[in-house]
Amino acid sequence: MRARLIVFPIKGKKWCFSRSIDPFASQSPSGVTPTTLRGLWKKISSESKPINANAELLVDFISDKMNKAWMGLEIAPQGSMKNKIHGFGLKLLARVKPSEIFLKSISKEVTSVQVTYPPSLDSKLVRRRLRHIAMSGTILHKKYLIGSVTLLPLTSAFMVLPLPNIPFFWVLFRTYSHWRALQGSEKLLELISNHSNPKKPDSTDDTEESNKPKQVSQPPTCILLPSDELSKLLREANGEGLDEETILEICKTFHLNKNDVLKYRNLV
Template identity: 85%
Template sequence: MRARLVVFPIKGKKWCFSRSVDPFAAQSPSGVTPTTVRGLWKKISSESKPINANAELLVDFISDKMNKAWVGLEKSPDGSIKNKIHGFGLKLLARVKPSEIFLKSISKEVTSVQVTYPPSLDPRLVRRRLRHIAMSGTILHKKYLVGSVTLLPLTSAFMVLPLPNIPFFWVLFRTYSHWRALQGSEKLLKLISNESNPDKPDSTDDADESKNKKKPEQKLQSPTCILLPSEELYQLIRDASEEGLDEATIVEICKSFDLNKNDVLKYRNLV
């Protein structure tokens, strides 16, 4: 699956990195993730899969339960305890960095990326920035993942209280979020590092001619990263002031390139 990434300056030296919303991404095949603990155990025990595959199945199961619980809180009546918990959760989610949201969007199903950027930017700089955010993500989210896992046993002690254990579920969510961001960082770094441009001549073609003859399938391999300058994107951002893009321009960009407006605005408002 190819993912379209959109990169552009949003305020001063701040750049926005976002993935176009895929309407089919949220539609997971029915029956892939079990809905009950018994179904989860049956799927894990009946199929001989690597430990990593079973771990991902467990994470997907927990994620599905968390999503359903969140939807339940969102639909709760105004003024209720659940509704207040949902409002508090929204405030906590607003503090999540946009780079984490971007890295989480690079799922394991992504096999290549198409990077859309304004032609006023140097494509080598675009690749360098993407590589930097991926490398930084592997370091930061690995550290935060260990910290979140360490806090899980401590916050579980609040289960004895008759109130909803918000600290435990928040730390559980952060553990899942950091794990997904770490996976996305490693995936993006791999795709960016394997970037190739078939139209650009290689200075080592003559020296490696004999090797290419032995391995002709390498010539037919599709690039995992395609840089695509967009004149439309440039026209939208060219009149930006020193204060950065205004909200109306950001909304127009999000409509044209299928981006999440709230995620893009986070880049502009990031301190």
């Protein structure tokens, strides 16, 4: 599966890195991740898989449960305890850095990336910035993942209280989030290492090359494509960065999440 990444300056030296949302992308088939603990144990015990594959299955199971619980809070009546918890959760989620959201979007199913950027940016600089965000992500999220796992037993002690254990579920979510961001960092670093760099054929080597056995060239996993359309949308930018109207137009044109892009502009 190919992911389309959009890169552009948003305010001063700040760049936005976001993945285009494919409206026609198919969701993962239902039934792959067990819905019950019994089903999870049966799938793990009946199939001989490596430890990392079973860990992936466990993480997906926990993620599925967390998503369903969050959806339950979202539809709770106004003024209820669940509704207040949902509002508090939104405030916490607003503090998550946009780079983490970007790295989490690079899932294990992605086999190549197409990077769209304005022609005013140097392609080597774009690739270097992508490599930097991927390498720093592997270091940062590995450290935070260890810290979050360490906090899980401590926050689980609040289960004895009659109130919802918000600290435990928040730390559990952060553990999952850092796990996914770490995987995305490693995947992105792997993909951008094999970028497209077509070479022109040399007529002087035609005879020599014809005598060599032909090898099937592997397609590049990272393709850098400048976009005139994106460049036109950025022309209205000033020293203070892109205004919200321009950002909304870019998000609409390239199918980006508006809230994630705005986080880059508001990032201190």
